[in-house]
Amino acid sequence: MILKPMKALTALALLGALAACGNEGPGVVTRTAQAVLADRVARAQGAPETTAPARSDAERAAEALRVNPGPLIQVGFETLGQTQIMAMVGQNGAMRTYMTPSEEAVILRGGMLVGTRGLGRDLSVAEPGTEALIRAGRAGQGTRIMRYLSGDGLERPLQFACTVAPGPQTGLMTEDCEGHGTRFQNTYALEGGQILASRQWVGPGLGHVTIATLRP
Amino acid sequence: MRRSPLLRQLLATTLPLAVLTIPGAAPADPLVARNMSAYGMPGGIDTPTAETLPEGSLGATISYSDYALRNNVFFQVLPQLTANLRYSRVDGINDFRNDGFIWDRSFDLRYQLFEQQGWRPAVSIGLQDFLGTGVYSGEYIVATRQVTPNVRASIGLGWGTLAGRPRVIDAADLGGTANTSDWFRGEARPFGSVSWDVNDRLTLTAEYSNDVYQASYSNGGFFQQGSAEPGRLNFGASYRMRRNYQLGLYTIGNESIGAQFTVTLNPREAAYPSGLEKAPAPVRPRPAPAADPEAWSPEWASDPTARPVLQKVLADALAKEGQILESMTLSATRAELRIRNNRYNQQAQAIGRTARLMTRALPATVETFVITSSADGLPTSSVTLRRSDIERLENTEVGQIAAATDLSDATPRPAGLIQTEDLFPRFRWRIGPYFDLGLFDPEEPLRYEFGAEARASYELLPGLIATGAIRQRAFGDIRQSGPGVPGERGRRFTPEEYLADPSLETTPEGVPRVRSDTRMYAGNTSPIIPELTLAWFAKPSDQVYSRVTVGLLERAYGGVSAEVLWKPVNSPLAFGAEVNRVRKRDFDARFDFRDYEVTTGHVSAYYELSQGFIAQLDVGQYLAGDRGATFTLTREFANGWRVGAYATKTDLSAEEFGEGSFDKGVTFSIPISWATGTPTRERAESRIRSLSRDGGARVEVKDRLYDKVRDSHGVRMQQGWGSFWR
Numbered sequence: 033m034i035l036k037p038m039k040a041l042t043a044l045a046l047l048g049a050l051a052a053c054g055n056e057g058p059g060v061v062t063r064t065a066q067a068v069l070a071d072r073v074a075r076a077q078g079a080p081e082t083t084a085p086a087r088s089d090a091e092r093a094a095e096a097l098r099v100n101p102g103p104l105i106q107v108g109f110e111t112l113g114q115t116q117i118m119a120m121v122g123q124n125g126a127m128r129t130y131m132t133p134s135e136e137a138v139i140l141r142g143g144m145l146v147g148t149r150g151l152g153r154d155l156s157v158a159e160p161g162t163e164a165l166i167r168a169g170r171a172g173q174g175t176r177i178m179r180y181l182s183g184d185g186l187e188r189p190l191q192f193a194c195t196v197a198p199g200p201q202t203g204l205m206t207e208d209c210e211g212h213g214t215r216f217q218n219t220y221a222l223e224g225g226q227i228l229a230s231r232q233w234v235g236p237g238l239g240h241v242t243i244a245t246l247r248p
Numbered sequence: 249m250r251r252s253p254l255l256r257q258l259l260a261t262t263l264p265l266a267v268l269t270i271p272g273a274a275p276a277d278p279l280v281a282r283n284m285s286a287y288g289m290p291g292g293i294d295t296p297t298a299e300t301l302p303e304g305s306l307g308a309t310i311s312y313s314d315y316a317l318r319n320n321v322f323f324q325v326l327p328q329l330t331a332n333l334r335y336s337r338v339d340g341i342n343d344f345r346n347d348g349f350i351w352d353r354s355f356d357l358r359y360q361l362f363e364q365q366g367w368r369p370a371v372s373i374g375l376q377d378f379l380g381t382g383v384y385s386g387e388y389i390v391a392t393r394q395v396t397p398n399v400r401a402s403i404g405l406g407w408g409t410l411a412g413r414p415r416v417i418d419a420a421d422l423g424g425t426a427n428t429s430d431w432f433r434g435e436a437r438p439f440g441s442v443s444w445d446v447n448d449r450l451t452l453t454a455e456y457s458n459d460v461y462q463a464s465y466s467n468g469g470f471f472q473q474g475s476a477e478p479g480r481l482n483f484g485a486s487y488r489m490r491r492n493y494q495l496g497l498y499t500i501g502n503e504s505i506g507a508q509f510t511v512t513l514n515p516r517e518a519a520y521p522s523g524l525e526k527a528p529a530p531v532r533p534r535p536a537p538a539a540d541p542e543a544w545s546p547e548w549a550s551d552p553t554a555r556p557v558l559q560k561v562l563a564d565a566l567a568k569e570g571q572i573l574e575s576m577t578l579s580a581t582r583a584e585l586r587i588r589n590n591r592y593n594q595q596a597q598a599i600g601r602t603a604r605l606m607t608r609a610l611p612a613t614v615e616t617f618v619i620t621s622s623a624d625g626l627p628t629s630s631v632t633l634r635r636s637d638i639e640r641l642e643n644t645e646v647g648q649i650a651a652a653t654d655l656s657d658a659t660p661r662p663a664g665l666i667q668t669e670d671l672f673p674r675f676r677w678r679i680g681p682y683f684d685l686g687l688f689d690p691e692e693p694l695r696y697e698f699g700a701e702a703r704a705s706y707e708l709l710p711g712l713i714a715t716g717a718i719r720q721r722a723f724g725d726i727r728q729s730g731p732g733v734p735g736e737r738g739r740r741f742t743p744e745e746y747l748a749d750p751s752l753e754t755t756p757e758g759v760p761r762v763r764s765d766t767r768m769y770a771g772n773t774s775p776i777i778p779e780l781t782l783a784w785f786a787k788p789s790d791q792v793y794s795r796v797t798v799g800l801l802e803r804a805y806g807g808v809s810a811e812v813l814w815k816p817v818n819s820p821l822a823f824g825a826e827v828n829r830v831r832k833r834d835f836d837a838r839f840d841f842r843d844y845e846v847t848t849g850h851v852s853a854y855y856e857l858s859q860g861f862i863a864q865l866d867v868g869q870y871l872a873g874d875r876g877a878t879f880t881l882t883r884e885f886a887n888g889w890r891v892g893a894y895a896t897k898t899d900l901s902a903e904e905f906g907e908g909s910f911d912k913g914v915t916f917s918i919p920i921s922w923a924t925g926t927p928t929r930e931r932a933e934s935r936i937r938s939l940s941r942d943g944g945a946r947v948e949v950k951d952r953l954y955d956k957v958r959d960s961h962g963v964r965m966q967q968g969w970g971s972f973w974r
Contacts, residue, residue, distance in 0.1 A: 053680065054678030054679065054680070055675070055678075056678065121530060122531065122532060124533045124639060127642065136526075139530075139643055149528065150525065150527035151522070153521060154974075156522070156646075156970070157643055159645070181521050181971065182516060183516045184885050184887050185888065185967060185971070186970050187646050187969075237521075
């Protein structure tokens with residue numbers, strides 16, 4: 033049976049009228065359908081006008097510093113083309129968890145990226161065997177293990193051979209890693225063994241992030 | 249350090265990737281198929297190759313030409329074993345319906361004997377349409393080799409259809425059983441194909457095929473499929489879109505053009521492998537005792553107001569996580585939380601998040617954390633953790649916390665267990681649309697029905713649940729109809745004929761119609777009650793679970809169902825028993841019953857084998873009073889994907905059973921969270937089975953214990969540990 037356009041519209045309207053309701057909220061299929069539908073409608077009507085002019089990263093950082101008394105970082109996700117300001121929500125020894133207001137998280141240990149959460153293609157945990165070299169500002173080689181939750185539900189490690197070397201400027205260290213047919217470079221700006229700013233590789237899904245300390 | 253079984257298992261699962269990193273080793277090339285054949289198997293156009301798909305790949309190919317419309321579902325069961333279930337409209341063959349085509353089911357298996365290694369090609373052996381003699385029956389051995397980085401060549405030897413010598417089909421055969429005596433017999437002929445990957449997306453294929461597309465029957469019938477016998481050379485092109493889709497165009501001989509479309513899902517490839525759920529609250533470590541002696545004072549435990557406040561705080565925090573804190577015990581050094589996970593596909597994730605919330609809420613003296621999983625009121629397993637381990641191991645490799653964890657049977661009624669206030673009775677309801685599909689009807693392979701459904705459940709106490717649903721059809725073309733008229737293939741009794749003569753509810757062979765009249769329950773235009781039950785789940789001892797369900801159990805039967813299950817938490821073996829006393833419901837699917845009552849029952853054994861296989865054997869009495877056994881083998885992936893196959897053989901003869909000879913089917917279950925990344929326990933489930941027959945039929949009772957209990961038991965927990973710190 034082929035639905036004529038009018039009939040299809042009626043069917044769609046009926047679907048809308050019948051959209052599930054209950055005291056537990058809609059199911060995931062309904063939610064997804066609603067999201068897709070809303071997206072289509074929005075596109076059909078043209079992109080909505082932005083109500084306020086986009087603020088620069090610097091303005092947002094300044095506001096975050098004013099509102100939030102605790103440690104803050106600014107994280108740029110290169111593949112997503114987004115910059116987020118994250119506030120520290122927990123500290124366990126040297127490990128700090130920073131979150132966005134929408135509850136996506138980055139976990140750092142003394143500035144070194146050890147994990148991400150809530151981003152879909154997260155880094156479960158990084159075990160950088162090069163950390164001591166980087167903090168000491170010494171050249172050398174080490175192994176870096178990055179663990180990810182794979183599509184089949186298991187945590188799987190990727191192992192990389194890394195070379196640490198001083199960067200082009202004083203206070204900069206670079207870490208070149210290779211393995212599993214891929215290579216990436218991490219860059220760290222250090223002061224007294226502390227990583228103040230960095231550009232680090234999260235994983236095959238998320239690519240690089242740049243991390244700047246707004247308030248340590 | 250002594251490695252626990254859990255840790256060993258985890259290390260084993262991480263090994264395959266580790267092997268890849270050893271330099272110098274030359275692993276065998278698995279020759280992953282880039283092109284699916286018109287039969288929905290890795291291959292050329294009509295001919296097979298020795299290629300395989302990534303393990304676990306599940307997909308469908310629809311191919312259409314003058315010769316046939318083939319709907320294929322394929323599954324890579326093991327790295328070497330490929331299976332295919334096909335439902336084809338074969339054009340040019342006439343049966344009693346005189347439609348000019350027939351609908352035909354067929355089943356293929358292919359096993360790769362050797363992978364390609366060094367100079368040696370990959371070699372596979374296969375059976376095509378091997379249950380009963382069918383239009384496509386044939387066997388083959390085929391070798392495939394990568395000749396250049398872009399070109400693969402295959403050469404093989406075929407029998408039956410693949411040799412252009414189709415076997416004579418027994419017109420009286422009921423199908424379903426393998427004719428092993430025919431396999432690899434008769435004249436054999438070579439076939440071959442070459443495929444060239446033009447680029448990442450486009451593959452061109454040429455093949456030499458012997459198929460003459462003819463069918464002959466033992467009653468003298470001879471048919472040329474399509475309009476004419478094709479030539480021997482076929483050419484094709486296939487184009488891949490994104491990762492999962494493939495579009496193909498091909499020629500069969502000189503005359504005919506065909507097209508096909510393939511969708512493939514691989515359980516190892518998820519769009520959002522780590523999920524899109526919000527980040528968990530981090531661990532809140534305790535201050536050092538010396539720095540804050542007051543925080544470490546156990547005095548709080550003697551304050552009667554402390555426990556209710558802590559329970560409220562934890563219940564609220566868990567509710568935001570989609571979990572219910574059912575009850576809790578608390579002492580100065582130990583806390584047990586009973587949680588019902590309503591959100592996360594992996595129970596380990598629910599437990600990991602609960603553990604972190606406990607570090608944020610409980611006083612410093614509480615060192616032992618026990619998190620007991622509750623499956624709708626049934627306490628199924630207890631995870632015991634040391635709080636200092638949680639603090640020490642936060643966000644480390646999951647193997648470490650797994651090794652520091654103890655998984656044990658949950659004690660049904662521990663002393664001091666206090667239920668969370670205002671939780672029960674618990675009422676849930678939902679009103680929404682429903683959509684039903686009817687498949688495999690030879691007259692109209694796809695039927696549908698659309699309407700509204702109201703569903704509600706009322707949980708009086710944990711484990712005592714009343715559930716009901718009511719449906720009203722809006723529109724659709726699923727219609728009420730009687731069973732097939734015996735001896736007159738293709739004709740069905742009308743509902744009126746069937747209702748008028750009660751003797752029709754038994755087949756001429758004397759088998760009560762318990763499922764073959766299932767369409768009498770379809771197509772109601774007035775409201776129906778698909779189910780209305782009261783279920784009671786209980787746990788008589790640490791390792792024994794029980795269920796009693798009373799009411800309208802399913803569309804066609806109502807009565808009482810009782811089940812017990814013995815399942816120790818870390819044991820791969822489980823035993824169960826089920827007894828049902830049921831009466832056949834009237835076709836209006838409301839409160840009336842018909843004149844058929846039966847006792848069915850089974851004893852069951854379950855065993856979790858390695859590599860995610862689960863075997864289940866049920867022995868007992870089925871709905872028609874027939875006795876026999878059902879064997880089910882399911883492949884389960886750590887992410888919860890399940891693909892299974894089952895077969896039932898009872899003491900009904902093949903003649904009494906009818907077409908298909910015995911009951912068999914395939915089941916699929918895919919977690920929605922795998923597909924969307926959204927945290928949810930919902931699943932997309934489907935079952936493909938043989939025709940609705942009366943032999944080997946069972947009552948479809950909801951919430952059988954095994955699946956309910958297993959989610960928080962040994963194997964599933966081990967598989968899911970990767971989600972603990974998620």
